[in-house]
Amino acid sequence: MNNRPFKARLGANENVFGPSPRAIAAMQEASADQWMYGDPESHDLRAALAAHHAIRPENIVVGEGIDGLLCYLVRLVIEQGDAVVTSDGAYPTFNYHVAGFGGVLHKVPYRDDHEDPRALFRKAAEVGAKLVYLANPDNPMGTWHKGADIVAAMEDLPADTLFILDEAYVEFAPEGTSATVDIEDPRLIRMRTFSKAYGLAGARVGYALGAEPLITAFNKIRNHFGMNRAAQIGALAALEDVAYLAQTVGNVTAARNRIAAIAQANGLSALPSATNFVAVDCGGDGDFARRVLSELVARGVFVRMPFVAPQDRCIRISAGRPEDLNLLETALPAALTAARS
Amino acid sequence: MNNRPFKARLGANENVFGPSPRAIAAMQEASADQWMYGDPESHDLRAALAAHHAIRPENIVVGEGIDGLLCYLVRLVIEQGDAVVTSDGAYPTFNYHVAGFGGVLHKVPYRDDHEDPRALFRKAAEVGAKLVYLANPDNPMGTWHKGADIVAAMEDLPADTLFILDEAYVEFAPEGTSATVDIEDPRLIRMRTFSKAYGLAGARVGYALGAEPLITAFNKIRNHFGMNRAAQIGALAALEDVAYLAQTVGNVTAARNRIAAIAQANGLSALPSATNFVAVDCGGDGDFARRVLSELVARGVFVRMPFVAPQDRCIRISAGRPEDLNLLETALPAALTAARS
Structure with missing residues (x-):
């Protein structure tokens, strides 16, 4: 079964906060x-x-x-x-x-x-x-x-x-x-x-x-x-x-804000999002974003990306739990450095 | 939800013995x-x-x-x-x-x-x-x-x-x-x-x-x-x-035999079956079998029947638990009497 092969499962836009x-x-x-x-x-x-x-x-x-x-x-x-x-x-x-x-x-x-x-x-x-x-x-x-x-x-x-x-x-x-x-x-x-x-x-x-x-x-x-x-x-x-749904929406909003902050701290920009994921503009072309994605995946952080240019300059990161986003925060600087080299 | 609207749910060939x-x-x-x-x-x-x-x-x-x-x-x-x-x-x-x-x-x-x-x-x-x-x-x-x-x-x-x-x-x-x-x-x-x-x-x-x-x-x-x-x-x-499957097959075999015995006790004949249901020949035509079915349903025993003649002379009874088949045993004589009158 597809049981968390990654340390942080942030690619499929699943709701990591789980059902009620x-x-x-x-x-x-x-x-x-x-x-x-x-x-x-x-x-x-x-x-x-x-x-x-x-x-x-x-x-x-x-x-x-x-x-x-x-x-x-x-x-x-x-x-x-x-x-x-x-x-x-x-x-x-x-x-x-x-x-x-x-x-x-x-x-x-x-x-x-x-x-x-x-x-x-x-x-x-x-x-x-x-x-x-x-x-x-x-x-x-x-x-x-x-x-x-x-x-x-x-x-x-x-x-x-x-x-x-x-x-x-x-x-x-x-x-x-x-x-x-x-x-x-x-x-x-x-x-x-x-x-x-x-x-x-x-x-x-x-x-x-x-x-x-x-x-x-x-x-x-x-x-x-x-x-x-x-x-x-x-x-x-x-x-x-209804109360649990409101709690989930709050958790997702907080996670979106955290992803945007992590992006910003690394010199990247997050697109505004009304979903449970955030498209982060890697600031280059699709090839560069693909390298960033590969380097994140290699560090156990599963993300995906848009399919066509120019949207494929972004990577798509699902709204994770705080522990998932800690992993993202740790992995992203090294992934960017590796992608740039 | 479709929660047992009948006292005995013996029509859909579900396995009443449940999963492992x-x-x-x-x-x-x-x-x-x-x-x-x-x-x-x-x-x-x-x-x-x-x-x-x-x-x-x-x-x-x-x-x-x-x-x-x-x-x-x-x-x-x-x-x-x-x-x-x-x-x-x-x-x-x-x-x-x-x-x-x-x-x-x-x-x-x-x-x-x-x-x-x-x-x-x-x-x-x-x-x-x-x-x-x-x-x-x-x-x-x-x-x-x-x-x-x-x-x-x-x-x-x-x-x-x-x-x-x-x-x-x-x-x-x-x-x-x-x-x-x-x-x-x-x-x-x-x-x-x-x-x-x-x-x-x-x-x-x-x-x-x-x-x-x-x-x-x-x-x-x-x-x-x-x-x-x-x-x-x-x-x-x-x-x-595997052991539970064998136990289920044993339960179903016993239920088939019991359905056959109930049929025989009422002057009906059960067809041999290799499934978890038994087709019981009501001894008349489709109209008669439909009346038997209606009378059983009216008594809380849900069964179905084949769709075309001459197989529709039968009613189809799923292999039930002993308590389900007790209900069948109780209901069938009265259902037959009503269907014949």
């Missing part, structure tokens, strides 16, 4: 009952999510992480040769599913290290895209837009393009980052997850929010018994532990 | 670590399964239950209009995935309440099938063939048809039921699961065994981070607890 103790206890209690299939409708979880978002359960589909839901969605919408728009350097698993179903990807560059909603929507109009993907806050840069600005940009969204708004990290973001939209707006589907702020990446629980006809369409193709039973129960307990 | 205590303990311990993604390669589990089956890890793909693996396999093989062969009344989730990817199903009748390998393979030749599906032991009838007879029937398997042998229940079956084949035989892929004999239906862990090129093809489309981390760990612990 109530979620852990619920999953432990459910372990003995894993002989039963999970509820194929995720009834209780969807009911709680509906209350949480002030919508109806019919507007929610629960699935095997956002990755699983993106696969279903691409399958529902994309036929061989259909155009899809995303940002160059954005979430590769979305691109993987698009390619897997024969879609043709069109990529728009980042703008000042942010995804560029209006450029994405204009490109969608230009190529007649069936889908356009945008993460807010963004991965891998950690930058974000106000939800209201996303909504305003939707003026440029073509009528026959479905907009996937991936809000995987939104619980870490400032108030107003989540887009406020009519849930029955057929132009938009939003993705959420228990993998990040709720600390349940290993449990595989994501959900999509959207208009009822689109959500219902998932039922024609999804793996109805695909949800792990203990994971459903754990996610519900995690959702209910 | 070692698997439960392993999943409980893993619950606190669910903030980490599971291993996308399921390395440790595949290594253990390779040793268990005396093959290489490259011949094994682990996925989100057999249902998830059937979805991937159908996606890999089937294009719009391709022919697929299965038995009339066999596993509906396979048919769901075939229809979902535009395949055209051709169905072969059961023969004396058994699936009919030679007829399936002849039909595959007749229609130019890309896939042919057979479960051994069979669900919903519980009947089985010797593995050697399946292999002998493969003489009739067309060269360009891939044979899916679903062995979900094989751990409950007599020695010699599992087919002994060359793992690199490109004509065959076998499906196995931790949902049945290992008592982990809620965990969603299945695996497929086959030739390396076919197994490798799954990596082009599967949801690489789709496996629940605690489930991977629990499945590995379950696999290692």
Whole structure:
């Protein structure tokens, strides 16, 4: 099993602060009952999510992480040769599913290290895209837009393009980052997850929010018994532990500030982040950042980096525990020296 | 959550004897670590399964239950209009995935309440099938063939048809039921699961065994981070607890015998079974069996029945704990009386 092969596991944007103790206890209690299939409708979880978002359960589909839901969605919408728009350097698993179903990807560059909603929507109009993907806050840069600005940009969204708004990290973001939209707006589907702020990446629980006809369409193709039973129960307990979520967000904010301070102390600059990771500008090109990354990995600190230039001048560091960030603080000066030599 | 809405939950072929205590303990311990993604390669589990089956890890793909693996396999093989062969009344989730990817199903009748390998393979030749599906032991009838007879029937398997042998229940079956084949035989892929004999239906862990090129093809489309981390760990612990598996098989055998005795005491006959359920012939037609089923359900005993005539003269009863079967024993005479009136 992938058991901490690194001293500091700061590369996969996992939530090192872990799930709520109530979620852990619920999953432990459910372990003995894993002989039963999970509820194929995720009834209780969807009911709680509906209350949480002030919508109806019919507007929610629960699935095997956002990755699983993106696969279903691409399958529902994309036929061989259909155009899809995303940002160059954005979430590769979305691109993987698009390619897997024969879609043709069109990529728009980042703008000042942010995804560029209006450029994405204009490109969608230009190529007649069936889908356009945008993460807010963004991965891998950690930058974000106000939800209201996303909504305003939707003026440029073509009528026959479905907009996937991936809000995987939104619980870490400032108030107003989540887009406020009519849930029955057929132009938009939003993705959420228990993998990040709720600390349940290993449990595989994501959900999509959207208009009822689109959500219902998932039922024609999804793996109805695909949800792990203990994971459903754990996610519900995690959702209910509002105080623990607030504590996690506080821990992550402190970790982001510490990463920025460590970067600054080493003459590097951290990009502002609304996620549980920080993109640190290494001050050179992609080759230099790759050397820094290699030298950190060689010192037991697992980090990753953006995929394309000029964003690949950065390394991406997940918000760690104080002990993880101590290791980063110790390793970074030597890693930079080695990378420069 | 789907928490025992019935007094006796004997309809879904779940393993009421539950997972190994070692698997439960392993999943409980893993619950606190669910903030980490599971291993996308399921390395440790595949290594253990390779040793268990005396093959290489490259011949094994682990996925989100057999249902998830059937979805991937159908996606890999089937294009719009391709022919697929299965038995009339066999596993509906396979048919769901075939229809979902535009395949055209051709169905072969059961023969004396058994699936009919030679007829399936002849039909595959007749229609130019890309896939042919057979479960051994069979669900919903519980009947089985010797593995050697399946292999002998493969003489009739067309060269360009891939044979899916679903062995979900094989751990409950007599020695010699599992087919002994060359793992690199490109004509065959076998499906196995931790949902049945290992008592982990809620965990969603299945695996497929086959030739390396076919197994490798799954990596082009599967949801690489789709496996629940605690489930991977629990499945590995379950696999290692050989003594507990033997105890479960003993419990299930005793339960099958008890169901047969209860049936006989009520003037009904139980079909021989190599699974963790028993098809009980109600001695009438499908309408009569449906009335028996309804009357049992009304008495808190959840059972199901085969989907097509003449197999739908039976009801399908999962191997329950003694207390579950006490409820069945109590409810069945009154249910039969009500169904006859």
